[in-house]
Amino acid sequence: MPTESMNVNELTSEEILRNLDTIKENINKACSKTGRDPKEVTICAVSKLKPVEDIRVAMTSGQQLFGENYVQELVSKYEILGNSAEWHMIGHLQKNKVKYIIDKVSLIHSVDSISLAEQINKEAGKYDIIMDVLLEVNIAGEESKWGFTADETEDAAREIGALPHIRVCGLMTSAPYTEDAETNRIHFRNLKNLFDKLKEDHYPGVEPAILSMGMTGDYVVAVEEGSTMVRVGTGIFGERDYSHK
Numbered sequence: 375m376p377t378e379s380m381n382v383n384e385l386t387s388e389e390i391l392r393n394l395d396t397i398k399e400n401i402n403k404a405c406s407k408t409g410r411d412p413k414e415v416t417i418c419a420v421s422k423l424k425p426v427e428d429i430r431v432a433m434t435s436g437q438q439l440f441g442e443n444y445v446q447e448l449v450s451k452y453e454i455l456g457n458s459a460e461w462h463m464i465g466h467l468q469k470n471k472v473k474y475i476i477d478k479v480s481l482i483h484s485v486d487s488i489s490l491a492e493q494i495n496k497e498a499g500k501y502d503i504i505m506d507v508l509l510e511v512n513i514a515g516e517e518s519k520w521g522f523t524a525d526e527t528e529d530a531a532r533e534i535g536a537l538p539h540i541r542v543c544g545l546m547t548s549a550p551y552t553e554d555a556e557t558n559r560i561h562f563r564n565l566k567n568l569f570d571k572l573k574e575d576h577y578p579g580v581e582p583a584i585l586s587m588g589m590t591g592d593y594v595v596a597v598e599e600g601s602t603m604v605r606v607g608t609g610i611f612g613e614r615d616y617s618h619k
């Protein structure tokens with residue numbers, strides 16, 4: 375990669391705040407188009423690889439919820455901002471790192487195996503808490519993606535919901551990368567159908583209320599298809615610099 379492409383411009387405070395407004399407007403439009411209440415949709419601002427200052431800027435406009443992908447980064451931001459913000463873990467989580475975040479996040483979006491859920495259950499037990507989680511679903515069946523297949527998801531939910539220190543609050547997916555968000559509509563629709571089925575299953579410990587789908591490139595389509603939580607990073611904070619990752 376040429377060095378120039380690694381120089382990512384930091385956005386100004388004004389730009390970040392304007393971006394947040396634009397996203398809220400787009401969510402409102404998608405909701406009115408489909409007869410939904412915009413209050414049903416929460417923005418999880420994905421702040422990975424972005425400085426604490428950017429998070430502080432977003433917080434001045436009332437944005438409270440931030441999503442992080444990397445355990446160490448989440449912990450160091452938590453050490454600075456603590457519970458003045460609400461933190462979600464949205465990235466792939468290794469079992470040996472659960473202990474570092476269990477007391478810092480209010481939701482883990484990325485539960486992609488039974489064994490990870492068992493580890494979360496064990497660590498949550500040490501604090502005597504019930505950890506809220508989403509099951510990550512590889513809804514498009516991509517080879518490179520983490521997550522349960524659509525066929526595995528209900529069984530996984532039943533098994534994980536039975537763990538005493540976990541509540542399964544819904545489903546999450548990262549749809550395929552695409553230039554044309556419309557191509558992901560079918561995947562969002564399929565996940566929504568799975569979410570609705572899960573609601574009807576009434577498994578103990580499974581209370582599906584959150585459908586986490588839609589990122590910068592496709593959140594409007596995701597909201598039209600029933601998303602209750604969009605995870606938007608680039609669209610708020612600008613391009614990320616992965617050169618140190």
Ligand SMILES: *Cc1c(COP(=O)(O)O)cnc(C)c1O
Nearest residue numbers: 420464589590605606607608609
């Ligand atoms: C990085 C990331 C996002 C945000 O992606 P953008 O395209 O920058 O909005 C959302 N979800 C997950 C799981 C991510 O890793």
